[in-house]
Amino acid sequence: MILYVVYYEGKYGCIQDSLVGNLRAPFIRVNNAHMRKESILSHLEGDLMHVKLFIPGPVETMPQVLAKMASPMIGHRSKACAELQKRISEKLQQVFHTKNVIVLSTSSGSGLMESAIRCCTAKKAAVFSVGSFGERWHKMAVANGKEADIFRVPLGQATQAADVDAALSTGDYDLVTITHNETSTGVMNPIAEIAAVIKKYPDIVFCADTVSSMGGVYIPVDELGIDICITSSQKCLGLPPGLSIASVSEKVYQRARTVKNRGLYFDLVSLYEKARDKYQYPSTPSISHYFALDYQLEQILAEGLANRYARHLEMAEFTREWARRYFAVFPDERYLSQTLTTVTNTRGASIAELNTELGKRGLAISNGYGELKEKTFRIAHMADCRLDEVKEVTAAITDILGL
Numbered sequence: 001m002i003l004y005v006v007y008y009e010g011k012y013g014c015i016q017d018s019l020v021g022n023l024r025a026p027f028i029r030v031n032n033a034h035m036r037k038e039s040i041l042s043h044l045e046g047d048l049m050h051v052k053l054f055i056p057g058p059v060e061t062m063p064q065v066l067a068k069m070a071s072p073m074i075g076h077r078s079k080a081c082a083e084l085q086k087r088i089s090e091k092l093q094q095v096f097h098t099k100n101v102i103v104l105s106t107s108s109g110s111g112l113m114e115s116a117i118r119c120c121t122a123k124k125a126a127v128f129s130v131g132s133f134g135e136r137w138h139k140m141a142v143a144n145g146k147e148a149d150i151f152r153v154p155l156g157q158a159t160q161a162a163d164v165d166a167a168l169s170t171g172d173y174d175l176v177t178i179t180h181n182e183t184s185t186g187v188m189n190p191i192a193e194i195a196a197v198i199k200k201y202p203d204i205v206f207c208a209d210t211v212s213s214m215g216g217v218y219i220p221v222d223e224l225g226i227d228i229c230i231t232s233s234q235k236c237l238g239l240p241p242g243l244s245i246a247s248v249s250e251k252v253y254q255r256a257r258t259v260k261n262r263g264l265y266f267d268l269v270s271l272y273e274k275a276r277d278k279y280q281y282p283s284t285p286s287i288s289h290y291f292a293l294d295y296q297l298e299q300i301l302a303e304g305l306a307n308r309y310a311r312h313l314e315m316a317e318f319t320r321e322w323a324r325r326y327f328a329v330f331p332d333e334r335y336l337s338q339t340l341t342t343v344t345n346t347r348g349a350s351i352a353e354l355n356t357e358l359g360k361r362g363l364a365i366s367n368g369y370g371e372l373k374e375k376t377f378r379i380a381h382m383a384d385c386r387l388d389e390v391k392e393v394t395a396a397i398t399d400i401l402g403l
């Protein structure tokens with residue numbers, strides 16, 4: 001069901017799509033497509049207007065996917081629920097390019113990130129950070145009483161395979177974390193080069209944060225030897241937030257079994273066993289997300305993964321060109337993200353004010369993250385976003401700033 005906001009005789013109201021045909025009042029669809037927008041924009045108050053998100057998660061979610069969230073409940077221990085999780089797992093294995101077990105968790109991506117570092121670090125973790133989300137992984141290790149060293153590079157730079165090699169060759173570590181796509185700086189790490197180095201160390205558990213890239217960029221998990229590859233529902237997969245998704249290797253499971261104090265809710269051993277043996281989840285999962293994910297994965301596979309990656313790249317290339325023309329791209333040019341563009345605010349524009357103006361046009365971008373706030377801004381082009389929408393938001397920025 002699609003809802004429309006209607007303005008009629010000085011009042012606002014919400015109606016279903018089936019009734020729109022009967023209406024002579026101005027109306028606006030509450031999701032992607034705006035209808036007869038101009039006629040009511042002057043009347044609609046900002047908070048009633050749907051603001052199209054170009055922020056790096058949560059992303060715009062297709063109305064059909066949202067509608068699946070409203071499916072009637074089924075029991076979480078039922079055969080139907082296990083079948084649902086099986087279907088989801090098989091489709092996710094295609095998206096992740098893996099044969100590993102798919103583990104779902106009712107949490108955001110951080111849930112399984114914390115689980116990975118807590119349950120799989122027996123000796124010491126080597127955390128390679130290129131920005132805020134690498135820092136977060138280190139904080140998780142420390143908060144869980146784990147030994148961990150953090151290896152940083154200047155913001156905008158990428159992790160270098162040689163640095164990973166140098167750290168691992170000390171023999172001090174048994175786990176490594178890599179951020180594939182750093183959402184704060186817009187850096188995409190050279191994961192294939194890094195993975196090639198990690199393969200030299202068979203005792204290392206290789207954890208990859210692909211929260212803002214899985215489903216938008218080709219990440220062949222098994223070929224790269226990623227032991228636990230984690231993503232969130234609200235980024236390139238195009239769902240509402242609330243699910244953490246990971247592919248988990250047998251090595252992860254065997255390591256986790258040797259580690260004490262793994263906690264309960266995020267215990268990777270029980271998550272893995274329940275998923276592997278029964279397509280179940282130890283606690284009550286967000287079944288609404290399962291319905292939506294099952295449907296959305298169907299759409300993703302129907303689009304074709306190669307087409308999906310190409311669409312993301314095309315949007316990224318357009319946005320980078322626009323950024324170079326009017327501003328500058330923030331990251332090192334060799335390591336640009338394909339799912340979001342972090343733009344250096346070379347003109348010293350107020351990003352907060354820019355976003356207020358964009359909001360009046362039903363659009364939203366992101367300010368810079370953390371210490372990059374106001375110094376940069378971010379335009380996400382992920383999930384079901386299309387090139388014409390990226391053109392729309394960049395044209396709006398050009399217009400608002402009079403570039």
Ligand SMILES: Cc1ncc(COP(=O)(O)O)c(C=O)c1O
Pocket residue numbers: 056057108109110111133179181182183184209211212232
């Ligand atoms: C690269 C990266 N890692 C981890 C996270 C944390 O994910 P979540 O907010 O789903 O817990 C985010 C969130 O934006 C992210 O972009």
